[in-house]
Amino acid sequence: MEGELPRSGWREMALWLIRRRRLFRVTGDSMTPTLMSGAVVMLDPRAYRSRSPQEDEIVVTRHPRNTGLQIVKRVAAVIESRTESSAPSIRLILASDNAAAGADSRTFGPVALDLVLGKVVSCLRQ
């Protein structure tokens, strides 16, 4: 289930130039072996404007208990709850690839979609 992240090609770099991608440097080991500490990844901030996150995608989100902290995790499950009166609310169960090193939704619970900054689409440097 742990899909590899593609390397950033020319297209990704061009999208970064026109500000359609954001760069993030990864610190910590909870996403190894997919992302080593020090890796630089590209984030698509618009990925979830027109669709919901899917299982297995890697996202950057604010920590639910400490919104000043941005974390990178893999989507383990998507919970969609529908109510009659309002739009469906989407929450994500997030997991670390390296489960032994990481606390994730097992400790901080599901994460609301509005905390998600976008989808990690490629890896510029491993």
Added chain:
Amino acid sequence: MFQEAIANLIAKTAVETVSAHCDGPCGVYDPASARIAAEAALSMTKKIIDLGPADSADHNTYGRFVAIKEQQAHLAKEELLILWTDYFKPEHLDEYPDLHEKFWNAAKLCSAVKQGVDVDAANDLMAAIEDIHNVYWATKGRDVAYYVAT
């Protein structure tokens, strides 16, 4: 090659970081924070007993002592629960199968100290925290002597 070089140049401009750390980024845990709160609760328990039956002039002091005791006992419980749930991992259970029992008992003792004026419970809590101190530092491979402030 050329693409790799450009990628590396762009990568150098990455200033924002995302954490793939365990939970919070600090990773600083120490059973001492629970010990200090438990020790304060023990001290307040003794002070309440020393105060004896409160006459009207002492009601304020009595009330303060009780409030501080309850606050510190609650804080000790919070600190223990954070240590239990955030620091300890399943692999620690292999070496310390009674880990959950230790924390559960310590948390229950915090409640007893908070609810009553019970020196025995407060002393038992201190002993439970000393036990947890020993387990915690053993998992870190460090020999850290236990001490109390009073």
